[in-house]
Amino acid sequence: xxxxxxxxxxxxxxxxxxxxxxKLEERFDIAFLxxxxxxxQKKLKSHKIIARDSKLAFSSxxxxxxxxxxxxxxxxxxxxxxxxxxxxxxxxxxxxxxYG
Numbered sequence: 001x002x003x004x005x006x007x008x009x010x011x012x013x014x015x016x017x018x019x020x021x022x023k024l025e026e027r028f029d030i031a032f033l034x035x036x037x038x039x040x041q042k043k044l045k046s047h048k049i050i051a052r053d054s055k056l057a058f059s060s061x062x063x064x065x066x067x068x069x070x071x072x073x074x075x076x077x078x079x080x081x082x083x084x085x086x087x088x089x090x091x092x093x094x095x096x097x098x099y100g
Contacts, residue, residue, distance in 0.1 A: 001036060001037070001081060001082075002035065002036050002037075002038075002039060002081065002082045002083065002084050003036070003081045003082070003083045003084070004032060004035060004036060004083075004084050004086055005073065005083050005084065005085050005086065006086040007085065007086060007087050007088075009087070009088065010086045010087060010088060010089060013088070013089045013090070014028070014089055017066075017089065024063070024066075027062050027063055027066075028062055031044065031060060031061075031062045031068060034060075035060060035068070035070070035084060039058065039060065039070070039084055044060040044061055045060065045061040046058050046059065046060040046061075047059060049069070051069055051087065051088065051098075052088070052098065055071075056071075057069050057070065057071045057087065058070050058071065058072075059092075059098075062089075064092075065091045065092050066089065066090070066091060066092070067089070067090060067091070067092050067098060068086060068088075068089055069086075069087050069088040069089070069090070069098055070084045070085060070086050070087060071084070071085045071087060072084060072085075073085055
């Protein structure tokens with residue numbers, strides 16, 4: 001089981017996206033549950049990417065064009081659970097694209 005740790009940037013974009021859009025919020029809820037269970041399961045179509053900060057990250061599908069960008073938190077002895085840093089949300093293609 002994984003714990004999700006959203007960045008402030010992620011939180012701002014998330015709130016903006018789900019504002020007055022209950023269906024999209026439900027899609028995110030499903031994606032969050034799947035990420036907590038196993039971030040590499042087939043339903044999420046997770047794969048490695050190079051994020052905008054030029055570091056290795058992962059992209060997981062929420063909708064056809066919407067992705068969650070995340071990273072594993074490196075070994076941290078403070079925590080008993082594995083943590084995923086949620087770093088960005090955005091499109092897979094077009095102007096809202098979040099990775100190259």
